[in-house]
Amino acid sequence: MSDKKKIRVVIAKPGLDGHDRGAKVIARALRDAGMEIIYTGLRQTPEQIVTTAIQEDADAIGISILSGAHQFYFKRVIDLLKEKNASDIIVFGGGVIPEDDIPSLLDLGAGAIFGPGTPTSTAIEWLEKAVLTKS
Amino acid sequence: MGVTEFEVTEFKKAKAVYESRVDKTLQKNPERKAAFTTGGGIPLARLYDPESLEGHDYARDVGFPGEYPFTRGVQPTMYRGRFWTMRQYAGFATAEESNARYRYLLERGTTGLSVAFDLPTQIGYDTDHHMAAGECGKVGVAIDSLADMEILFDKIPLDRVSTSMTINAPAAVLLAMYICVGEKQGVRADMLSGTIQNDILKEYIAxxxxxxxxxxxxxxITDIFDFCGREVPKWNTISISGYHIREAGSTAIQEVAFTLADGIAYAEAARKKGLDPDDFGERLSFFFNAHNDFLEEVAKFRAARRLWARIMKERFGATNPKAQMLRFHTQTAGCTLTAQQPENNIIRVTLQALAAVMGGTQSLHTNSMDEALALPTEKSVEIALRTQQVVAYESGVTSTVDPLAGSYVVEKLTDEIEAGAMEYIRKIDEMGGMLHAIEKGYPQKQIQDAAYDYQKSVESGDTAVVGVNRFQADEGTSHRKLLRVDSSVEQRQVEKLRKLRESRDNVAVKERLEGIRRGAKDEETNLMPLILDAVRVYATEGEICGVLREEFGEYVENIVL
Structure with a gap:
């Protein structure tokens, strides 16, 4: 990997959830940290999210979800990545997600889940390391 | 109140003495920060005194409760007459579970209902639509047809309970269902009272x-104004909402500005349709956030009331006092709740509720302590409701009207918030009104910038959040009892829907849906009666919205980052 290559991240809002404050804040924080950000906007199907990530040659997909439908959407996105042989794309996320639900999301293959109150710097550091380890 | 020259001189002398004392104190003990601001960023002076209110005119700017410009409240006696409506927003899973929750709340002294719908219902999809997968019953109750609505209000007398429904894009459909449930209970439409949110502009914004x-x-929206004006006269046809604008990250001034600018857009649309501001103005209601900064929030509610009264009178020529009054619901700020040390949220909610009451709210929802993590449990909802009851029955602030009026800082902040909001409204007017401003992404960008600034300020520690960046404790949130909605809910709802489609009169459904289609093509037709006809024969929400989607198209988000 060349040192110059910027980390590319798709920030995604799956499903019908309209809460985009967190998605936009994390998108800007990652951008300010020097990453390239593709923000999908609202109401994306898992298929659209995965297609965007592959087309954009993304290193990671960050899923923001506050509607309680996280189990469903993380599973769909991760399964689709597998189907398309794109499991090298890191999946992480945040939102209103109870701590008890995190282990099962990690078991599915999510790299990290950041709950309410997480500083953006924590997510940035984690993502930089995760992308570095992967390549 | 004549102030003599002697008194002015004495005041100036005393103030000079105080200021020299401050200087001495500062040399020994500097203040905690170089500059103090409200939570929304308004600079705060060390001290407010009579000089702070120079040019302020009590009769013009404050006046008496129940009188223009309503700064001190919309009723002459406020809570000495009757408390605000304690209205807890609730709804989850299917109509059966939510009906049980409403009856639980009513038994415990809640005085009005507030229905939370799940996302498919809010976006006009039936539960069996592919876009609805995974979302059924998660953030609210799943309602597909009148059959669900009948269950939702089973044994709840609609002539005795007022109901607020957080429904926007498909508000006409859900209102039609509510009217039909009333009919079945023998309650005429003109006896129904309640509110639909019906505020699409803030959906685009936030x-x-x-x-x-x-x-x-x-x-x-204007079809609903027109229809309800004739048929459902006690209904609040819109709840123009700053709540979500604030939750998305705006400041207090932006919350007032963008909400009232939305209000102006609705009033202009109604006037263009030929409706009279003195009539439709009476049925406009508002919805604000109660955030952390206590004094700023109290001032915000007072400023919003005064500014709206001035807008209705000066801009729309309303002379009916009821059409000038800004009546509002308040919800405590969900975005201030922390997942860390959730019990602290009870205290936050208490202070926010107190601000709403000191600001003269007409109804109030208090958030539950566990809402940074999930929908609230019965126990935490009960604490939230009890919080309102303690403020109402024990705190004493309800015994005199607008108790913070005359406080130098509160009056000053009220003036500053009004002036700041007017400045934004002027800019929006220059852009050609709120619809154009939204197209340009203007309010969206302002809100996002404020949200990002806030996040940075929390991370730098400038903004303190107890339990998050101060006074942290090592604690897991796991194994707390949280409300869960599992996937069997979706299966049950899909099955109900399948049976409904088998058992209803499908010929009638098809015919009435075609009626809506014809109506949609003709701007002069009021769609409300056609939607009522379709709902009555159990056409589903998704079918009705589906026809309207085909005729009207769908909104495409203007992504601003």
Whole structure:
């Protein structure tokens, strides 16, 4: 990997959830940290999210979800990545997600889940390391 | 109140003495920060005194409760007459579970209902639509047809309970269902009282549950104004909402500004339709956030009331006092709740509720301590309701009207928030009104910038959040009892829907849906009666919105980052 290559991240809002404050804040924080950000906007199907990530040659997909439908959407996105042989794309996320639900999301293959109150710097550091380890 | 020259001289002398004392104190003990501001960023002076209110005119700017410009409240006696409506927003899973929750709340002294719908319902999809997968019953109750609505209000007398429904893009459909449930209970439409949110502009700006593009959306809204003016006269036809704008990250001034600018857009649309501001103005209601900064929030409610009264009178020529009054619901700020040390949220909610009451709210929802993690449990909802009851019955602030009026700082902040909001409204007017401002992404960008600034300020520690960046404790949130909605809910709801489609009169459904289609094509037709006809024969929400989607198209988000 060349040192110059910027980390590319798709920030995604799956499903019908309209809460985009967190998605936009994390998108800007990652951008300010020097990453390239593709923000999908609202109401994306898992298929659209995965297609965007592959087309954009993304290193990671960050899923923001506050509607309680996280189990469903993380599973769909991760399964689709597998189907398309794109499991090298890191999946992480945040939102209103109870701590008890995190282990099962990690078991599915999510790299990290950041709950309410997480500083953006924590997510940035984690993502930089995760992308570095992967390549 | 004549102030003599002697008194002015004495005041100036005393103030000079105080200021020299401050200087001495500062040399020994500097203040905690170089500059103090409200939570929304308004600079705060060390001290406010009579000089702070120079040019302030009590009769013009404050006046008496129940009188223009309503700064001190919309009723002459406020809570000495009757407390605000304690209205807890609730709804989850299917109609059966939510009906049980409403009856639980009513038994415990809640005085009005507030229905939370799940996302498919809010966006006009039936539960069996592919876009609805995974979302059924998660953030609210799943309602597909009148059959669900009948269950939702089973054994709840609609002539005795007022109901607020957080429904926007498909508000006409859910209102039609409510009217039909009333009919079945023998309650005429003109006896129903309640509110539909019906505020599409803030969906484009901040909340995201839009369906149709702006033009047909505004038509649906004014069709509802017109229909309810004749048929459902006690109904609040819109709840113009700053709540979600604030939750998305705006400042207090922006919350007032963008909400009232939305209000102006609705009033203009109604006037263009030929409706009289003195009539429709009476049925406009508002919805604000109660955030952390206590004094700023109290001032915000007072400023919003005064500014709206001035707008209705000066801009729209309303002379009916009821059409000048800003009546509002308040919800405590969900975005201030922390997942860390959730019990602290009870205290936050208490202070926010107190601000709403000192600001003269007409109804109030208090958030539950566990809402940074999930929908609230019965126990935490009960604490939230009890919080309101303690403020109402024990705190004493309800015994005199607008108790913070005359406080130098509160009056000053009230003036500053009004002036700041007017400045934004002027800019929006220059852009050609709120619809154009939204197209340009203006309010969206302002809100996002404020949200990002806030996040940075929390991370730098400038903004303190107890339990998050101060006084942290090592604690897991796991194994707390949380409310869960599992996937069997979706299966049950899909099965109900399948049976409904088998058992209803499908010929009638088809015919009435075609009626809506014809109506949609003709701008002069009021869609409300056609939607009522379709709902009555159990056409589903998704079918009705589906026809309207085909005719009106769908809104495409203007992504601003």
């Amino acid at each position: 909340r995201g549950t839009y369906i149709f593009p702006p033009h047909p959306s505004m038509r649906l």
